[in-house]
Amino acid sequence: QRAILSGLPLALGPRRLSFNADTISNDSTTLHVFGVDSDSTYLEKTLCPGETLVLDGTPFGTSFLWEDGSTRARLPVIQTGRYQLSVFNGCEPSQVFFDVTEGPLIDIEFPQDTIGIHLGEVYPISPTLTNLGNTLELVWEGPLEEALSCLNCLAPAAKPLDNTRYTLRAANELCADTLHVTFLVDKSRRIYAPNAFSPNRDGRNDYFYLQSPDFGVIHSFSVYDRWGGLVFQSSESEMNQPQSGWDGWKMGKPVPEGAYLWTAEIEFIGEIMEVFSGEVAVLR
Known part of the structure; x- marks a missing residue:
């Protein structure tokens, strides 16, 4: 004896069989469905x-x-x-x-996003920072971080040897700002050698020496007379130092007026070696 249940919820199917002998043949039940409360x-x-x-x-x-x-x-x-x-x-x-x-304002400003410098030059980066937060974190990032004097300060000094882009990230407890600064490095070597000097020991223009705004070491510096005779030679000396140059004397005696040839071998930053030469006149 089977009973057929119908009128069930759709999820249970239209009909179901029951083998319960106590199931009445026909009965109706009202089913109330309540909606889910809105969250x-x-x-x-x-x-x-x-x-x-x-x-x-x-x-x-x-x-x-x-x-x-x-x-x-x-x-x-x-x-x-x-x-x-x-x-x-x-x-x-x-x-x-x-x-x-x-969130609390944090803002970094810098007047230039691209800076041109010469090889060996030190450039102070000095951004302006506005921070209305309670905390502050500063981090500089870049491929040549060793060329920055500090990585967690606002205003480091930069001395990059190649073209470099640095990024400063400043953050407080909720907000952050970034600043990008690009350095373009001029690697041309600048040497100034006067074409005349007057070695009369009056305290003015008494030395012939090499000058440069770029850092370099003079490995050898030689001066020759017009017959090719060596009249002066020095090694491992500094540029921009008068006393490291030639005083216009040879073996304790002043050389005669006239034209003299000079040559110098200089090593610059980055182990770059260059040879320079020229002519200088001695005036008495």
């Missing part, structure tokens, strides 16, 4: 000055409706305030409220 979620978000904040609803549902009519899962915002999102999972919609407040 509300409140989230706090921080919008940093000058930036765009993206509000993300994907963790809360599969279909979305923002209060402005947008049906995307994510909503970019540039203003503070409360943003309401309705999310759907097949039952009653849930509400998500994003309370967006402004």
